[in-house]
Amino acid sequence: MGSVIGALGATFVSLVFIASFMGALHAPGPRAVPIAVVGTQAQASAIGDSLGKVRSGGYDVSSYPTAQAARDAILDRKVDAALLPAPPGAVLAVATAAGSAVTNATVADVSTVAQASGTQLALQNIRPLPANDPQGISQVFFVIALLAPSLVFANMLVTRFGRAMHPVGQLLSILAYSVIVAAVAVAVTDPGIGALTGAPWGLFGIGTLLAFAAAVTAAAAARWARGLGYLVVFLLFIPVGVASSGTTLGPHMITQWYADVGKALPAGAALPAVQNTVYFSGNDTATPLLILSAWAVAGAMALALTAYFRPPALGAGRHEPAHPTADPGATAPQAQA
Template sequence: MQAARNAILEREVNAALVPATPRHVLAVATANGSAATNATVADATAVARADGMQLAVQNVRPLPPNDPQGLSQVFFVIALLAPSLVFANLLVTRFGKVMHPFGQLLAIAAYAVLVAAVATALADPAIGALTGAPWGLFGIGTLLAFAATATAAAAARWAGGLGYLLVFLLFIPVGVASSGTTLGPHMIAPWYADLGKALPAGSALPAIQNTVYFDGNAITTPLLILSAWALAGAVALALVAVFHPPTPGSRRQHPGRPAAGSGPAADART
């Protein structure tokens, strides 16, 4: 039984059947996702009844009482993604549009630290939903916020409103749904689950889940994916300083054409 427990907590398996007398034991972890766990228990129970076996279920890592469905991690990610995408749009089109791209990157970094600190403080000590690993939660939140903001800002600088809209749709509606965290990655289409794993939400959710509930096991790959998004967004935004794409909403000044309010007519009016 201890071997099965360790395999689940180390994220090697999601459930394990341990033969025993007088009944077999199915080891599960609802922290892995209540929907996926319930489906596993239902299937194993049906098989056991068909074979005339008795089956006991042991939950080796339950969810906290104030989050019985394990939705806090989803809310945590959305609470970081949504304002980050809004901040990216405002930075590029409003209060930061005259800033140098490197200045925008510094603003994004400061914002990411601030919003992750607020989200962690609300999720851990204030609400008590995601407890036990505040620094890990803060680090993942900072990386997620930076990756989302930098990518959205770069998309807006290079492709305008259309680029920003595509990033928004990809990161929130598609990214959260394809992450499979609420239903389990094995309960959605394989290609859709693979897409989710490659997006920020689909990498941040398992990283948070494994950090809070499974002692930080199996978080290397999700963190590498998040880091890749952050690096790609930062590089794309920094390249604006080299190629100078127009800020969304601005107008290019055509060579040889006088600016509005200049020229002989303007001089005559003055």
């Protein structure tokens, strides 16, 4: 019976992975990709209507007064591309560092509109990905390499080598682990491999916050709800969180409501934080960092509260004597006549 239950549990976990990743990534395409157009609002609306005929709901077009303002909007992470006037044609400014998949799809659809209107279109990549990481995979694996081991560490801490520790001690252990694992990850990623370069301290801060938020949330869930609590956090953070982040595709290339869910989870918050820190000078990282901080604070509070509302050691039973000690002053009950 135990083996059957285990097989059913493993099958359920597998189904969550399959449904989440296949559901999110099986039919990628632009969804509400923000694009800037230099011109009036009427001109932006007209281009938006033309793009809507190519791909319904694929783009959210807004007007900007100058080409410089539109380019700045890309670097500030307000838009992913900008259509600039360049008589007799136009220039499409993009940033593959924002995501090669969304950039390629945008270029293809804008080119279709330009060809239909007889407009000559040139491309300008103002923030490319490095040659050694042309698909932007490094940032995805940096996040996963911190997220997954942190969940494992949390479970081992509260069920194995740290099960007898006070919750405050477990909290301090998680903090120390987070600093160490983030430092190692940055050392390997930046000077070691040269995959994500130029912002080591920013990466270290994001990595520490991500590792701590994941580990402390998983530890608190395991202390409050044991294996079931840990399983829920694991499934929420890994198959759901990673898939709904869009991974290398980006959030604008998957179903929009699922991408919105992902932005509220650690993986979906950490990915844009890493991306914008490394490639866009730290612009538009406030919201992702606040989300990670919220998970970290909530998890820390939940773990600390187990000191007052849960047994101090997970799975430890009460240590009561096997046989009650007889009271030497007690008298034996008198037999009734």
